[in-house]
Amino acid sequence: MSAEAKRLDWRGLVIPVGFVVGAEFAARATGWESSMLASPSGIVAAFWTVLIDGTLLHATAATLATSLAGLAIGSIFGLLIGIPLGLSRTADRLMEFSIEAFRPIPAVALIPIALLVFGFGFRMEISIVAFAAFWPILILTRAAVAGVEPRLIQVARALGFGATARVWKIVLPAALPRIFVAFRLAAGIALIVAVTVEIAANPLGLGYNMILAQQTLRPELMLALLVWLGVVGWAFNHILLWSQKRLFGPAAMIRIER
């Protein structure tokens, strides 16, 4: 981690900082204020307001909670189905058509159905996030399990392990680093889909607050939330990256050296 921090080149900040300062000057010089644009200082002020009154915390919690719940449900189903499909070619062939038929459906196209079934609220949003997160986990888990070194399976058989112990001691640990990559991918998708559902339909979370700010002609709040969403997404990904390094240090090393 420290080596990475050292490599961060501060010159990379010149353009964004310059842009913000320039925008501030331009806003003050022209006195621009509209239903679309806001000055950087206005955005900071709006951010401060929602931070103090608790709106931001509340909305962030709602969005993160639905993302994580949907991600968890999608991951569990993805693993439960992906592992057997990776282990058995017969099961894989049996399911291939069904999977390829459902997979292309865009998750957000399920909003109308989910609304009918669950109404507005957490459950509807979680179900759509789960659907979206399910596919990358399923497909990549299947590939990770099917791609486990056959020699390792043979070693386990030769040692006299039964089928369950083989999966538990050999297949899963061997596939885990790649499954975790799938999880990171799905986590990114989960956040995107959660915010999309909130913007499109569901009255909660950061997405809803953004669309509300837009409709009440408060561009400074809308942009403040947009920047905040960027921060949340960035932090989310970095926590996962960090855990990946902690969890799979040695195994990840071998992957690079080969």
Next chain:
Amino acid sequence: MALIAFEKVDLTLGGRPILAGIDVSIRKGEFLSVVGPSGCGKTSLLNLAAGLLTPSAGRITYAGKPVTGPRQDIAIVFQDYGKALLPWRTASGNIALALEAMNYPKEKRAARIAELLALIGLSRHADKFPNQLSGGMQQRLQIARCLAQDPSVLLMDEPFGALDAMTRQALQDEVLSIAARTGATVLFITHDLEEAIYLGDRVIAMRPNPGRFEISFDIDLPRPRDQLTTRERPEFLKMRRELFDVIKEVEH
């Protein structure tokens, strides 16, 4: 008395005959080397003895009973140690895998692992991961994992084929001393004629398409063997010459 016996064994995989009419019995405590050109079914022969493959015809017995699947007193050393070790487990962890498979009492595992690591000269590397070990050390580790099973039979599939000459000689002598000490029966597959003669009590040469036995001869070289003097003995050179002629002939 035969510990492992092949009786008129044929093996067909995917409609292709791999082995035909294999008839051999391996005595308890015997060191049997099998040589042959690539594609002659040497590895299939070993997988049959391990119970990883089932013969299409004939039968294979272990201590008089038919072989139906892998068993814990038969251990296999694979050639590709890089793939046969668990990269996410340390040297100790890899040995522990064999102990877990045999339900070895948990409280005695640490001591047993230390003992095996010492035996194979890896005590200082107990906590290293396989990719932090040299090729020779990785193969030692795989051998230690097999010894953890306390096997009566060691099946070795070209175990030193990927190692440099110096490491190979050191490991050959270690395998000989392990076999002498434990009294294990060894089936040793190799494509190196000198290695086959140097290690074995008996050498079988195979012929391909389909794989079958061409010639078998006993090796009366005295034990313990020595990398220099054994290889300089006239009998050694004579056998190497004979074997070389056979292999050259079957390759055409």
